[in-house]
Amino acid sequence: MARAGLDTHTLVLAAAELADAQGVQEVTLAALAAKLGVRPPSLYNHINGLAGLRTLLAIHGLEQLYDAMSAAAEGARGEQAVHALSQAYIGFARQHPGLYETTLRAPEEGDTALEAAGGKVLSLIIQVLSCFGLDEEGNLHAVRGLRSILHGFSALENQGGFGMPLDLNVSLTRLIRAYIAGIRCMGEGADELE
Amino acid sequence: MARAGLDTHTLVLAAAELADAQGVQEVTLAALAAKLGVRPPSLYNHINGLAGLRTLLAIHGLEQLYDAMSAAAEGARGEQAVHALSQAYIGFARQHPGLYETTLRAPEEGDTALEAAGGKVLSLIIQVLSCFGLDEEGNLHAVRGLRSILHGFSALENQGGFGMPLDLNVSLTRLIRAYIAGIRCMGEGADELE
DNA sequence: ATAATAAACTAATATGATTAGTTTTACAAG
DNA sequence: CTTGTAAAACTAATCATATTAGTTTATTAT
Numbered sequence: 342m343a344r345a346g347l348d349t350h351t352l353v354l355a356a357a358e359l360a361d362a363q364g365v366q367e368v369t370l371a372a373l374a375a376k377l378g379v380r381p382p383s384l385y386n387h388i389n390g391l392a393g394l395r396t397l398l399a400i401h402g403l404e405q406l407y408d409a410m411s412a413a414a415e416g417a418r419g420e421q422a423v424h425a426l427s428q429a430y431i432g433f434a435r436q437h438p439g440l441y442e443t444t445l446r447a448p449e450e451g452d453t454a455l456e457a458a459g460g461k462v463l464s465l466i467i468q469v470l471s472c473f474g475l476d477e478e479g480n481l482h483a484v485r486g487l488r489s490i491l492h493g494f495s496a497l498e499n500q501g502g503f504g505m506p507l508d509l510n511v512s513l514t515r516l517i518r519a520y521i522a523g524i525r526c527m528g529e530g531a532d533e534l535e
Numbered sequence: 536m537a538r539a540g541l542d543t544h545t546l547v548l549a550a551a552e553l554a555d556a557q558g559v560q561e562v563t564l565a566a567l568a569a570k571l572g573v574r575p576p577s578l579y580n581h582i583n584g585l586a587g588l589r590t591l592l593a594i595h596g597l598e599q600l601y602d603a604m605s606a607a608a609e610g611a612r613g614e615q616a617v618h619a620l621s622q623a624y625i626g627f628a629r630q631h632p633g634l635y636e637t638t639l640r641a642p643e644e645g646d647t648a649l650e651a652a653g654g655k656v657l658s659l660i661i662q663v664l665s666c667f668g669l670d671e672e673g674n675l676h677a678v679r680g681l682r683s684i685l686h687g688f689s690a691l692e693n694q695g696g697f698g699m700p701l702d703l704n705v706s707l708t709r710l711i712r713a714y715i716a717g718i719r720c721m722g723e724g725a726d727e728l729e
Numbered sequence: 730a731t732a733a734t735a736a737a738c739t740a741a742t743a744t745g746a747t748t749a750g751t752t753t754t755a756c757a758a759g
Numbered sequence: 760c761t762t763g764t765a766a767a768a769c770t771a772a773t774c775a776t777a778t779t780a781g782t783t784t785a786t787t788a789t
Binding site: 445446447463478479481482483485486488489490491492493494496497500501502503504505507511512515516518519520521522523524525526527 | 639640641657672673675676677679680682683684685686687688690691694695696697698699701705706709710712713714715716717718719720721
């Protein structure tokens with residue numbers, strides 16, 4: 342019964358590896374305990390059950406995602422910054438498909454750590470898009486648009502939803518470019534459809 | 536031991552109700568059997584286990600989604616058709632969040648029924664976008680873009696990912712409009728970034 | 730009527746999450 | 760160096776779910 346020397350962070354890292362290598366549905370306490378050389382109940386000393394582990398995974402994933410995005414957008418402005426940010430987002434989702442997937446769980450109300458991690462990512466996107474001179478409401482709509490694009494592209498790519506033999510990076514670049522061009526072209530007087 | 540008179544279609548409809556009302560993770564054979572007044576093993580007379588049920592759900596969802604989209608786009612052309620199609624897509628995802636979610640499972644290779652159901656949706660999008668005069672490759676990239684937008688928006692909306700108190704339909708309309716405007720504004724000579 | 734098929738059942742097994750209660754390790758205070 | 764405490768591991772047990780095997784019964788066709 343020698344101690345394994347586990348702690349919460351070790352568990353989260355091991356669970357993230359499992360998620361990326363085997364898929365989120367394979368992140369079970371049984372599998373995690375086996376990977377760490379311990380019995381499942383021992384994990385409860387460090388995490389709050391499977392639900393707690395998933396929340397920690399989401400926070401960890403959002404932090405990694407934020408780091409990747411903010412490093413990529415560093416020093417860039419305007420359209421270039423949006424492209425850099427977007428490529429970092431999709432790159433993270435590609436490299437960490439399982440961890441990325443955990444990122445999407447809606448936070449339970451009052452889960453301030455998870456809300457904060459998600460809020461940092463959101464703020465970064467808001468900031469990068471603020472260069473386009475939209476009013477505050479327009480900027481928030483634009484943020485929703487970019488998030489939709491980035492998540493939709495990542496999810497479809499990761500789930501093999503893009504069957505066609507066509508370069509994915511070209512698709513992404515065109516999509517982002519079109520969206521930015523669209524925001525610029527529309528200007529102010531394009532509300533007659535609503 | 537009176538017969539319950541079940542068949543595959545009844546199971547799929549009941550499972551879809553469960554998925555929409557309780558969430559996909561609550562679609563268990565135990566819950567489905569209870570809802571139908573039967574013991575879990577009895578379900579195996581009609582479906583190929585939980586995995587088989589999920590595949591059938593995905594096909595059913597894609598068919599419903601196709602019907603909604605094609606009815607909405609019927610008779611419309613160009614930008615109007617894209618807006619109609621998009622609103623039908625998001626509307627379906629709103630009304631059937633669980634069923635919509637099952638729709639996204641990547642088909643196992645050789646699952647021709649699921650591939651066909653997904654292919655019909657894809658073809659419809661290709662057709663609606665073909666009005667924009669892009670070349671074949673450009674059109675396929677555009678389809679990827681629109682699918683990303685629609686799925687990303689639906690997924691984020693359904694998971695409560697849009698926290699801001701801002702009208703969702705306005706966000707969607709602006710997003711689609713910007714994307715279409717972007718495709719048009721960019722024209723042909725916009726490849727200097729790749 | 731009767732035979733064959735299909736649909737339900739019971740019983741049993743396997744996996745996984747979780748809780749309760751126990752043992753042992755590590756460490757700090759005397 | 761002893762000893763007491765807290766943390767970390769354990770075993771054992773329970774519950775829920777999926778699944779398989781084998782059985783019974785209802786329906787249907789001959």
